[in-house]
Amino acid sequence: MNMYSNPHRTPPEASSALPPPARPQRMPWKVSALLAAVLLTACSSTPLPPWPSAPATRTSAPAPLPRAQPGTVVPAPLGRAPQAQAPRQGAIASPLPPPAPLVVQNEGPMAPPYGAAVAARFPDPPMAYSTPGLGPDRRAFTTNAELGQWLHSLADPAPRGPTRTKLLNLGMSQRGEPILGLLVTRAAGTEPANLDTSGRPTVVLVGQQHGDEPAGSEALLVISRELAHGLLEPLLDRINVVIVPRANPDGAAVGTRVTANGVDMNRDHLLLNTPEARALAKVVNDYRPILVVDAHEYTVVGRYLQKFNAIQRYDALLQYTTTANYPEFLTKASQEWYHQPMVAALKAQGLTSDWYYTTSTNPDDKRISMGGTQPDTGRNVNGLKNTISLLIETRGVGIGRMHIQRRVHSQVTAITSALRSTAERAANLEQVRSFVARDVSAQACRDQVVVEAAATPTQRELDFLDPETGADRAIRVDWNSSLTLRPTKTRARPCGYWLSAGSTAAVERLKMLGLQVMRVAESGSALADIYRETARESGDRQDVIGTIAGGKGIVRVQVSPVRSAIDVPAGSFYVPLNQPRANLAVAALEPDTQNSYFANHLIEELGNTARIMSPPALVFEDIN
Secondary structure, eight states: OOTTOOTTOOOOSSOOOOOOOOOOOOOOSSBOHHHHHHHHHHHTTOOOOOOOSSOSSOOSOOOOOOOOSTTOOSOOGGGOOOOOOOOOOOOOOOSSOOOOOOOOOOOOOOOOSSOHHHHTTSOOOSSOOOOGGGOTTOSSOOOHHHHHHHHHHHOOSSOBTTBEEEEEEEEEOTTSOEEEEEEEEOSSSSSHHHHHTTTOOEEEEEEOSSTTOOHHHHHHHHHHHHHHHSTTGGGGGTOEEEEESOSOHHHHHHTOSSOTTSOOGGGOTTTOOSHHHHHHHHHHHHHOOSEEEEEEEEESSTHHHHHHSOBOOOSEEEEEOOSTTOOHHHHHHIIIIIIHHHHHHHHHTTOOEEEOEEOOSOTTOOOEEESOOSTTSHHHHHHTTTSEEEEEEEEEETSTTTTHHHHHHHHHHHHHHHHHHHHHTHHHHHHHHHHHHHHHHHTTTSSEEEEEEEEEEEEEEEEEEOTTTOOEEEEEEEEEEEEEEEEEEEEEOOSEEEEOTTOHHHHHHHHHTTOOOEEEEEOEEEEEEEEEEEEEEEEOOBOSSSBOTTOOOEEEEEEEEEEEEEEEOTTOEEEESSSTTHHHHHHHHOSSSTTSTTTTTSSOOGGGEEEEOSOOOOEEEEOO
């Protein structure tokens, strides 16, 4: 069966636009089971929206970047003629207080990890990008103080023409460094409500979740400047943009992948243990983006040289959300409206790309795996918030400052393509999002839900570089494809989840994910599936690379759901699934997965949660 089709759904006869989606609504105080049943009935016949057969604007790859003076950065968006600009420096004096001093990683010089023949495959682009960290005599990338000055210089206190900018202080890192962002818009104001009423979808761009992956952060400084008053500014007639150039300031300061407490924050987006991941969750909750772009870099030599005597060759590796229960129409939009144009844009610049892939740290394991299927990364968790969620990885880890202009150029090209695609498809994207929000809500109490899924093992030819000659070398590899998921565990989809009154830590995280949680106001009973434990073991969270950094050990259980009538005391909690982000609740609350709140000790006992299998005859009160 085609992954995008559903024989049980009937497309509408007309192609009229669906109404724009509203923010998830809180249920009023003391909502009865009758109202819940009415809501489910009202949503149960959601039709598929029509799928546009032709692009809204662009039918070919974007025009190539012009040759320009240093500092001229991006292709002319949506037909605007490129104009040469003098370099603009971002390190402008700012009244922001200086951050606490940290030991900055010295980035150079380093011994090249390969010879001239390989290096010749990656010439500099025809333009030079200008940020504090890209200066020709720099030994370190842009510091967090310089990043703050750059963004502050773009955050005009009064709008300059129709464009408005706002510096966003999103929180503090574990070592007290500010996590900063920049909002760029042509809405009537800079509050989330202004963006909601602007009629323009919002894009969130995130860089440097991993501190040793600097190209994304440097590229987003360039993008922020060009959106605020440069070649990308005309896109703001159709979209709003929030840029978070550096999500992990502490890791960036010392050149490490993880946060200050040793956690891989890109595996923390469901658990939300780190302040850095919580800051990004709040951005997505506040600004409700239709697109989230996550800029990373990947390992060039290391494990690949050890396992295959070969070197990574691609300028960019790309992937969209690939996790269980991701809506099929968002997968279709990710592929057709974003991935295909992005590949074309990179190719037009002479840049190579492929699907994102990685390999484990075990030297004897020569399998190659696409990005993971677990609902823990920003790419997958943001997807389950009903966004298009894209990963862009450039070749950078382990090569210091080598090819940095080309790496930044690859990021700028790919990110610009994503911004253009959003601008061109704005109306289509809002229609799809409206449908998806209603369709996910309508599935409560119906059909099946996938509890766990896995990639599909296959084989393919993968191109590498010969470490001596620099020539292409095709190697046949065992390939785990995340594009086709294999459900390994499914269950009947519940109406919602009950949580005990003591499950406040889990409730807090669910609300941070943007889920509605209600408190039971009056004691009652409900038909439920309770979890009977059949096996248990201890371990660590794993991804395709190996053990996930920063974990505290998990409890892996096997369970068998048992249908039962349960008492539901006042003060306990209910998480309804007739809400747009319901699939996040499934990811967090089915206990027998490695990312579940039970496995990770946010829910201490299996008896503290149950699957509610019919609309509950209970009285609820909303909680703030």
